[in-house]
Amino acid sequence: MSENNKEEMTLEEAFKQLNELVTKMDSKDLPLEESFRLYQQGVSLIAFCNASIDKVEKKIIQIRAEAENGNV
Secondary structure, three states: OOHHHHHHOOHHHHHHHHHHHHHHHOOOOOOHHHHHHHHHHHHHHHHHHHHHHHHHHHHHHHHHHHHHOOOO
8 A cells, every 4th residue: 555545545444445454354264465465454554543543632732732722
């Protein structure tokens, strides 16, 4: 997955892709190389999800701080 695709992806789409990867990885006939490739994709998607959630958390903290200071 390229960086451009990640920037356009929503958190919900990333979760959907992660679910699809898990389903594929549950296959007993999956070659080791393919399992590793899917694992790498999953790690990348998880990093994207974590970064997205962190951005939202920071915005919430900022909004709360502004509200407490009467800046909203």
